[in-house]
Amino acid sequence: MLTEYDLLRYRRQIFYPYLGEEGQDKLKQAHVVVAGAGGLGSPNAIYLAAAGIGRLTLIDDDVVSLSNLNRQILHYDEDVGREKVVSASEKLGRLNPAVQVRPLKVRITEKNVASLIAAADVVVDGMDNFETRLILNRACVDRGIPFIHGGVHSLMGEVTTLIPGKTPCFACLCQEIPEQEEEIPVLGPLPGMIACVQVMEAIKYLAGFGMLLAGRMLFIDGSDMTFSTIHIERAKNCPVCGGKS
Numbered sequence: 001m002l003t004e005y006d007l008l009r010y011r012r013q014i015f016y017p018y019l020g021e022e023g024q025d026k027l028k029q030a031h032v033v034v035a036g037a038g039g040l041g042s043p044n045a046i047y048l049a050a051a052g053i054g055r056l057t058l059i060d061d062d063v064v065s066l067s068n069l070n071r072q073i074l075h076y077d078e079d080v081g082r083e084k085v086v087s088a089s090e091k092l093g094r095l096n097p098a099v100q101v102r103p104l105k106v107r108i109t110e111k112n113v114a115s116l117i118a119a120a121d122v123v124v125d126g127m128d129n130f131e132t133r134l135i136l137n138r139a140c141v142d143r144g145i146p147f148i149h150g151g152v153h154s155l156m157g158e159v160t161t162l163i164p165g166k167t168p169c170f171a172c173l174c175q176e177i178p179e180q181e182e183e184i185p186v187l188g189p190l191p192g193m194i195a196c197v198q199v200m201e202a203i204k205y206l207a208g209f210g211m212l213l214a215g216r217m218l219f220i221d222g223s224d225m226t227f228s229t230i231h232i233e234r235a236k237n238c239p240v241c242g243g244k245s
């Protein structure tokens, strides 16, 4: 149940009639896993915590480096060298002490992924590599958990909401793993924009209103501020979700 504190803290979003107190209570009951505490994961976690998501699990095995700070806005100059999940959970605890944050400094693997996302209502993709996304995707498909994909490169970004049995899964979209550069160019605001779209999707899904980016991929090109959406379909021969409905 919402407290007086909740009603005041989330007043401006509770005013939105399709969210309301009922939707806010759903956010409070929700458990979201944010995979990655970097360029996408930082703004993901900030907006999820600010929105009053009850439980956040933050997974990242890396430490903060100086070159992260142009975009990984949960980490400050003084955090260089610290574990990202520790730095992140400290800030989130100050932003919203009511949110239970579970920081996990661990690399996501095929072996541990099931336990990492076990109790999640939604998994938000803050990863920077295809291998881990595919591991998360398979686990989400197996458990019927929506996976909100986001990805960035230089001034380009993409986002879509992958709902098992209803939309393509990540493997449908990525049948071959493209070669990845060691370090990609990224301007900080772009992951911020993509992450904000991901969080809007998570909130809509959890509270049950609006139209999701389900079966649609949004592309944002920051160089000319073009926002375009394309229709995406399941791959019939998908090795992960093919045949599952």
Ligand SMILES: [Zn+2]
Binding pocket: 168, 169, 170, 171, 172, 173, 234, 235, 238, 239, 240, 241, 242
């Ligand atoms: Zn698939």
